[in-house]
Amino acid sequence: MPLAYHIFVCNNQKTEVGSDVAKALKIALKKQGLKNFVTGGKKHQARVQTCNCLDVCKHCKKGPGAALVIYPEGTFYGKVKPADAAELVQEHIGAGRVVERLAL
Ligand code: FES
Secondary structure (H helix, E strand, C coil), rough: EEEEEEEEEEEEEEEEEHHHHHHHHHHHHHHHHCCCCCCEEEEEEEEEEEEEECCCCCCCCCCEEEEEEEEEEEEEEEEECHHHEEEEEHHCCCCHHCCCCCHH
């Protein structure tokens, strides 16, 4: 199965926010039916993983949220909180639009 979207969430903060954001993203993908989906007659998948530092630390280590990157576009987001997950999934994955207020 081809991988359409791969989301890496920084998990290098002193708090659990990175893990919480990753969990919220996984829940939002399932709720919005975008974990496994079909476009152009092909099946695709969206996958979320935590990772170590993405080297954009000022946007998460010292702030209240986490940094993440979404491939294949390579779009970075910062200060992401679990409450932002549904919007990120709906806009970026579902509609193909960058969420400008969180974009780095
Ligand atoms: S601590 Fe998150 S990008 Fe470095």
